[in-house]
Amino acid sequence: MKRIGVDVGGTFTDLVLWDDDGTVVVHKTPSTGHDPSIGTMAGIEVLAERAGIDSSQIDMFFHGTTVATNIVLEHNGCDVGMITTEGFRDLLHIARKKRPLNYSNYQDLPWQKWQLVPRRNRRVVPERIDAAGRVLLELDETAVREQVRLLRERGVQAIAVAFLHAYRNPTHERRVKEIILEEFPEVFISLSSEVAPQYREYERFSTAALNAFIGPKTSNYIDNLAKKAAVAQIGDDVHLMTSAGGLVTSRSASEIPVSLLTSGVVAGLLGGCAIGKASGYPSVITLDVGGTSADVGVAPDGALRMKHLLDTRIGDYHAMVPMAEVDTIGAGGGSIAVVDDGGMFRVGPRSAGAVPGPACYDNGGTEPTSTDAMVTMGWLREKSFLSGTMAVKPELARDAIQTQVADKLNTSIDEAAMGIFKILAHSMTEAISLHSVRKGYDPRDFSLIAEGGAGPLFAWQIADQLGIPRVIVPGHPGITSAVGLLTTDIRYEVPTTVWTSSADPDVRLLNEQMDRLSREATAQLEADKVPAENITLERSVDCRYVGQGYELRVPAPDGEIDSVWVKATVEAFHEAHGRAYSQRFDDKSVQLINIRVTGVGAVPHVRIAEIEKGDADASAAIKTRTPALFWRDDSSAPEWVDTPVYERELLLAGNKFQGPAIVEQFDSTTIIGMNQHATVDAVGHIIIERNTRS
Structure with a gap:
């Protein structure tokens, strides 16, 4: 059986094809923001060509997407109307009366500044059901028709229906849906009793409105992708990853798109769980580092934890849908380092992004980033970016760090570059501590899964700081989220x-x-x-x-x-x-x-196959040596070391080597520190551990 996983991110679309015969083919292609289905289908064709098959031979299509999330974060959803119980028109505006800044009289409340439903489009009708589900006041159907016609005249694209206590008795909401279909059949409909059938009126109202806000754009995207996949005869249907870590069909995702929030992020955690189990270490902490952000997840015994209701929000809005506990911080390869007017040295959360990108990209970026720091330290070589297909200029990285960090701090460029890396690594360390130690889990009982293009660059330092006994670097770190799509049901x-x-x-x-x-x-x-x-x-x-x-x-x-x-x-x-x-x-x-x-x-899961066996000597995989900056511990000064550079594809099961070392591959670069060693396990994962102290 041939299965593909496609994870659409803001910058790149990651694709993996997995065959039961052990064949694995990966591909990365730029995302097409105006219509992600274009980049997705083009990537699938390239992936199939590389695998030597026709795309119609693909049996199952699994998909993770940031489309719904980006609509919320960018506040560019559709025009929404709402029909609610008389007397509760302003519930979305009042919310829980919490303020982001408790002691400030001058602040914008995000859910009021960027309203999901403008007040003029929040329409009320007479009806009332009590907390036991008893009808106290029958639904005024004439009033419903009047309000639906008004919303149609105003050109809304979606209507949310949220009545008090509809979670107990959805009769009135269902009748309103029937009326809407009679009066305004082309509009997207979101019922609170279908989207979030639980008590807590504000969170339920917010979730129904959020589902309507993202509904038309997200469902159009899903339907468009499903039709293109059907024409290309790719699988029976497109299965999409939800925020709870499961898959749903395109039909279900189109009806309740709010379930897709944090879709790709959760796929990374699932991929990490599968990787840990394949290496014999089921309890994992995942660290997925991209260009702008780092995603952190904790899975004791390989089981997802669900977020508390207080944390199930996206951007500025409450979303009362199940979400696996994965959180994001602003730390990545593009995080910008600055020394402010007060002399404070900070890195992130502001990012150079893909455009203009780090200074070394020579694409107009002039501010130093963590990528520039790692280029300056010799970890990212000029020919290592996407296997040499992407040109970089190390001199631009050094100039940016020298003028904007080292000179301002009156320190060497080596110390400045190391400082950029350490500050960003510390931010990730704190995020992992927040989601492990402070929630009753000891990180020393876990393995750290290094994911994303930049995860294997930071993981060795973070594991050393937290006492995590080992880092596991999967065979294809940069497409772990795509792999995760193939590991669930x-x-x-x-x-x-x-x-x-x-x-x-x-x-x-x-x-x-x-x-x-x-x-x-x-x-x-x-x-x-x-x-x-x-x-x-x-x-x-x-x-x-x-x-x-x-x-x-x-x-x-x-x-x-x-x-x-x-x-x-x-x-x-x-x-x-x-x-x-x-x-x-x-x-x-x-x-x-x-x-x-x-x-x-249950759907068939991928199985991570074993790789060719070798002996302990990994020297055959060394392709060159390069001077690189390393340090023995936090109290020691950095020093330039003649460092071996290994080719990932040449490493065999059983190979062992000492740090410091650099391992290069198409989608990532792995760093092994001075006091660490690495072993390649039976399935090709690199296991990084600290040397035993004498």
Whole structure:
């Protein structure tokens, strides 16, 4: 079976083709921002040509995209209208009354400055359902038709429908959808009861509005790509990565595009999990470093952790959809180094991006970046960028660092370049600490997966700082997100709010709702033509202690729900709370707020094949030697060392070599520090470890 993974980023589109016979072909091509499907399809044709096949021979097409995310971050979605309960017109404006700057009287509130739905397009109609789902006031259908016609006249492209307590009883929202289809059939429709069927009215309203805001552009892109793939006979359908780490069909993604937020970022974490398992180290911390940002994820035992509700936002907006816990900081190869007027030496988060890029690109950039620093230190050689296909000028990098950093700090260019690298590495170290140590995980129990074009350049230093025992550099670090797309299953999560307590659990309600969710999840998978034998269901519950304001998600047992089931779920919550907050309260009652069923449709996963075996001597892979700047520890001065440069493709399983060393390949460069050594394992991953102290 031949499968492709395509991850569309802001600068490059990464592609990988994986065949069951062990064939792996990779490709990178510039993204086409105005229509990403153009670059995607062109890249697939090149990929197929390199593999010596016709694109119609590709059996499955998996896709990760930043299209939905970029629409939100760039505030360029469509014109949205909203129909909501009378009296709740300004809920999106008021939000949770939190302010980014608590003590400032002069600040813009982002959700008010860049409104998802302008106030003039937020229309109210008489209706009311209470928290138990009882209809207190019937829907005024005449008023609904009037408001829909008004929104049509104003030219909105999408309508969000969000009624109070629709998560309990969606009858009114569904009737409004029927009316919209009668009056305004071409408009994109977003129901809160379909997008986020859970309590918390602001977050639900925001998610429904966000889904409408990105809906037309994202669904048009998905539909366009799916049609092009169908014409080219590539697979049965395009399967897209969601923010929860699962795949959905193009049909589902078009209906609820808000589920695609952080799509490509999560794929990188999944790829890291597969890489760690293949090397025998399932607990991983992933570090995916690109030109502008670095993505950090933590997966104990190779399992994704889901973000807390307080953190499930994109840009300035709340999105109450499941998101795997991966976070991004402004640190990458293009991060700019500055010495400000006060003498403060900073690196990032501002980036030179792809255009004009680092100074060494000779593309108009004049500010020194971390890439310029690594060129100056001899780590990135003039002929190493994309295997020599991209010309760089080291002298421009040195000039930029000398004039804008070294001279201002009255230090040498060597110290300045090392300082740029160390400051940026420290930012990544702090991000990893935030998502491991401060959340109850010891980084010494994990392996660090170096991903992205720049991840293998920084990982050796970060692992040394945090005491992480090993760095794993995959065979193709620059396309790890594309690989991650080929390592997961089709997944649909169906939640609902139940509100019951462990002190007096409503077992009947729990059984009824869990059965309903199971049927809905199974139906979605069946609609995607997943065979029954490939379908499994996973349960989870959002719990909290009585008096708490927010929940933690915990896995729940299978089988009939009874007192034993409730007890097991509560114990899982105690353990999760103890890990997250270093305290557990076994004598307190626990509230079961939301229950969830995730339908999983298994698809064939890629298998990382073993490579040719060799002996311990890696000298045959040395293609040259070069002077490079290294240091023994943080207290030592940098020194120029005659350093071997290895060709990644020539390394064999079992090869070992000492640092300092540089390993070059098409999509990345790997650094091994002075007090470290590297081993190539059976599947071709480079394992970097610290030398044993004598």
